[in-house]
Amino acid sequence: MPRSRKQKFNKGKGKHGGDVWKPERTDKWEIPSENAKFRAYYEKQKIMQPEEWEPFMKSMSSTLPLTFRVTGSRAIAEELNDFIKTHHLPLLTGITFAGEPVEAPKQVSWYPQGLVWQLNIGKSVVRKSDEFRHFQRFLVYETDAGNISRQELVSMIPPLLLDVQPHHYVMDMCAAPGSKSAQLLEALHAADVSTASAIPSGLLIANDSEYKRTHMLVHQTGRLASPALMVTNLDASGYPNIKIPSEHGSGLTNLKFDRILADVPCSGDGTLRKNVNIWRDWSLSIPNGLHSLQLRILLRGMKMLKAGGLLVYSTCSLNPVENEAVLAAALNQSAGEFSIVDVSDQLPGLIRRPGMDTWTVATNKDGTIHDTYAEYEKAIADKEPPKRLLPTLWPPENAKSLHLERCMRILPQDQDTGAFFVALLQKARRPDATSSGAQEVVLPKRKAEDDPDGQPEQKRTKADGEEEADGVVGHVYSEQPFYYIDEDNEQMKEGLRTLNLSPNFPSHLLFARASKGDTIRSVFLTNEIIRSILLNNDTERIRLINCGTKVIAEHSTGGSSRAFRFLHDGVSLVLPYVKPEEILQASLEDLKVLLAGYNPTFEELQEPLRNALLDKTGTSYLLRIPSSESQSFKQPLNLPLWKAAKSAGLLLDKKARSAVSLRMFGEDVSPVGKEQGKKRRGKEAEAAGPAEAVDGEQEGELMPEVLDGEEDELPAFPDSSGGEIAGAEEEATIDTQRA
Template sequence: MTEVESGQKRDAPVNSPEKPTNRRGKKKNKWRKQKEYLDEKNRPKKKQRVETGVRGNWEPIVKSNEQFEKYYKALQLFPEEEWDSFMSHMRVDLPATFRVVNSRGDSIALNNIMKEQYFSKLKGVLIEGEPCPLPENLPWYHGGLAWQIDMSRPMLRHSEELFSLHQFLVSEVERGSIARQEAVSMIPPLVLDVKPHHTVLDMCAAPGSKTLQLLEALHAEGPHPSGLVIANDGDNKRCYMLVTQTKRFNSLAFMITNEDATRFPNVKVFNNAGKFVSLKYDRILCDVPCTGDGTLRKNYAIWKKWCQAQAIGIHKLQRRILLRAMDMLAEGGRIVYSTCSLNPIENEATVLSALRDRPQFRLVPSEGFLPELKRRPGLTTWKVMHNSGTWYEKFDDVEDPKHRKSVAPTMFPTDSEKYNLERCMRVYPHDQNTGGFFICVIERKKTESENTESSNQEGVENNAGNVKEEENKSDTAFSDNLHKNTNVLVDKMTWKDYHGFREDPYIFQDPDAECFKTLKEWYKISEDFPFKNIFARSKNPESQKQRNLSIACSRLRDIIQQNENKIKIINCGLRLFSFTKEVFSKCPYRLLQEGAHFTAKYMGAKIFEVSLEDMIKVLGPDTGVPKHTLHPDLFEKVKDLPTGIVVFYLPASGIIPTMYTCVYSTENGVKAYITEDEKNHFRLILGQEPLMTKRELKKLEAMENHRKKKIETAARIALENAQKENQEDKADAEKTDEAEPNDQNEEIEKDLSAEEINSDS
């Protein structure tokens, strides 16, 4: 190396063209090229922006697919004379369906209000000159709580005649009392038969309508079940949709995870014998990803892109999810496998191949499930069509090596007569005006063993006395947590597995924490309150000002503490308190409405029983209620209250349950500290008219603007037509004017020619 004097720069080394300078230089050159491409001269032209309110040149939706019709005609899913009815239903929009959530305690009262105040007003209403269809009960849904109206959701949304009904549904959906859900989507949770002591896993849960049904069944006997529900989805963004859908339920026994369903981690727990084992589930719902051709009535894009290659490509994924579910199921447990597809490659073939690999499982007969639901038995024979159009009846017929890469032996009905595939359920659109769906119930056979004890009520492993035998059985599929189908560890989460947003850890608070002392003094919370189950999500565990304090059931707390580094948890538990400024109240944490029904049972102060009249006053407009206008007994209790959140509750009466409301108390008045939708729900239950919300005012304003634009557009079109007619009339008049002189000239010429003839003669 040459010497360099002080104060001089060293010359850069000259590298050969074969050797790049460094990685940083590569990135710079790459960015320089990209920057040149994005220069103004080379920048690609942007698409012209469409003006607001003006539609582009949309191509009409063609509800037809030649390959779809050819494929399903050849499969002969039903008699040939039903084909026209099947296709005509597939080309008509899906009816709007919704159901009343059945674990709030006021579901019967809300269902009666909906029938009397909203459905009864639809009689005699005309929509575009035709009578409005009336909502009908789904006969197979228990309790008469599910409804169907033969009208598409966009039509229900934009019809002025149905404005009040639509706004009622929107408000109750936001509150969590009503769920919008496709009719056939309600079937899998019903046949899963969840009980309050079951440990339930929903492997592909988003967007969460079926998960909400599982929570309803879990809480059927009360707000504190001994079981729990774990909802999982592999898509990180869809997990947050799941949070939005299920947070309205307010359950302590619910957790959302973000894991690949094909290699869902083994959740470790202590069994009754004190041994650290993998959690086994009593109920597992496998509503797996599919091609979705049963949803053609609402997903119009499938008409254009449907092809058989999609079913062949997704078959292996569905099979892996089902096998993983089988490996996690407890003895005597139940799996429901379902798809919104009609393709036997995704349905019967997947189930059949899994039953061949797991002989300890069997299909449960479907005759006893939902007797009023019209369904068809599962297929026992079918053919496999390659995307090229070649049909195969068995795998040995596949001679083309390219076709063998995609077509698998598990797709064919080999030995199907041994596994009772007719016990599966197929729902077709033309049977009860629904979408298409496939459902089957798979049960793990019980084995006779000594010293067995049920873990359903404790929520841990079945057969605690026979743990070694159970572990030996699971080793065939999971040897030291090694997945048989994917050959990857499923019990340890690494940075590669941690995709999406990185969630804050769960910090379970010390029962003697300073914040709890303040809460105990302010609300006089009893010592029976489970402070050890309170947690916060924060990167700083020592902070005394956690944003939110939530609570989880004891089983969920143990699962989180023992598995937080093995599984990605998105959300769990129930929010009780939220941190606030000291100016707002002397207590640094305010009580939240979503947890008021739980906390109120442990409060000795700041909670007051009110009369029906006072509750209606508090639920009035947002202007607040002066304290002196309340009942004298209540006024004496609240007149000297410091500023802060208190709880008013109305005792249960008849079909109306106890009603808890968070109230903001000041020196002079009280005001309900709840959402507009919550307030309107309580008013409806108490027999009062709902108040106009900000959302409804915006909707009315938008409808009025749309009506004005419609009138203006009609007037403009009429004016343009009138101008065109005037122009056409002028053009016709000019043509006639030009034609008349020509006729006169012809007559003159005729007269002149006649005169010439006479003169010659």
């Protein structure tokens, strides 16, 4: 018997931007975990064998296990992953609760390097078990520090198939809230070592048409400080050509991408396990309406791809009209230039089902099915509908020759996940590839003035149920200007000198966000390709929201005196350029003192750090705790430090302070941590009962989810995962300047 979950929902603003259905957290209504139309429709589509329906429904109506990914560049991630394995896992293994064994976290076998973990733990266990509470705190702080990301398992597949390399130009067309963008960025930074970031020559453009959601994107990707990232706010189906200097000779050429992710807006019924309101609101007309936008986005992606490049098309919908139908139409339009790649040998261990080459279309809300477009046309011949469904919703005659079976459909009962659809496309290496029996297709058209390649297209009638591409809804572009700082700018030259950066620091890649001539407050670093893009394109035309990463900032030292300071996010980028003799060496004891107080005096620190600080004349330094100081970590820890006349302080925000503390000392020695400990002990003594959650720990949740519609609250535990349309879990913090 499927169990019900208590939640009340209201209809969101109804665009395909992630808030079609907005859950309200309340116990007033019960949403049943079933929907007769849903079942009838999918039974007709034959997405699985009849006997599989029971396990499918059972799985769809049960709670999704929590999955998290250890993030960051490869070396850093491996180190933290080892720490989970060697430190936490033994503590969480063999635990019993109420006489029952509690499942320990387990690594997902098909994810490279075992960086993904899956947990199935009830709230009461987290509440009552010291071991799990400790693990919870670790997860929360490492998430805040950007080292761990909660993400739905199936949502991790598309970036893996793209096989991104550090030199690739990558586009994530529909990127918010950004969990897949974060994975793509990590792949660009695969060559980083654990103590320093190599500046990749590649690029990631993370785009989303919803302005508010681009800010989630900035926050999400900001966790991996990258000079190779740009965030834009455009309708992907009309993404403009970006100009870069031509490789051969003079002049400009259109930027083409090596890798493109089209994780398009969809009806989201694959996320039913999280977004239970879909059981109630599931509709037959939404997928038909989205098909056209999905196809236009895919076609634009295909145009922007380099010859030989790879493109992933994915949705969190089960529906063939949003999946195989879109691919079939796009493949036929491309006349043999693209093919679906056979990925059956990739991600061994991941259970997947083949794509389908037959399906039917529900042509009205009541579920009337027409097997072919011809049948549908006949049925409506004597009616005068204002809009007609697109023929591309149906399987084309050549469906069997398109290798749609190479697509993968993930079903929830196979490995306890959400449902998902993915296909990997490759563009032929030579542009003159011959057609393999491609069929002519009637495609949804864009308005002539929106066509990025400048080919006027004819007007057409809007198809039934079809929605307009939401483009960039209702937001006037008003970002602060971006400008590269002149290399002879006096303020900058002096700043770099006082930070002891070596002369080979790439200062031509530094930019500021202010009007030229204003005092520089924050300094961002990009790589060469982003510089090229910014210098050759109007940032307003490409609706640039953010790019590069903030590496240093101005610091008021009282009165009129100002200096630059290192920033935590930028440490790995500036580190290779800091003169080694200017890096301050500290012991683990020094670190504890610096974490426990905001501005300890030099006297509280040990030799040789105390004397080094007395000798130094600058104000901002990098502090190094050598790996020999810690039993758990093989790499040194580098942190930014501020030096005043008689005291010094770590330049870390409160959460980063707690994360470093938990990682290095197994306890939170920071002022916030101490305060929390005091509160908890007080409550325990008062109630003489179970420990209660204190700030920064939500009661009984290992990593509670942030649901759509809660963007304005700052969650205690950010959940960066999924981002699927229908009320997916989303980041709450909105701060464009952060990265």
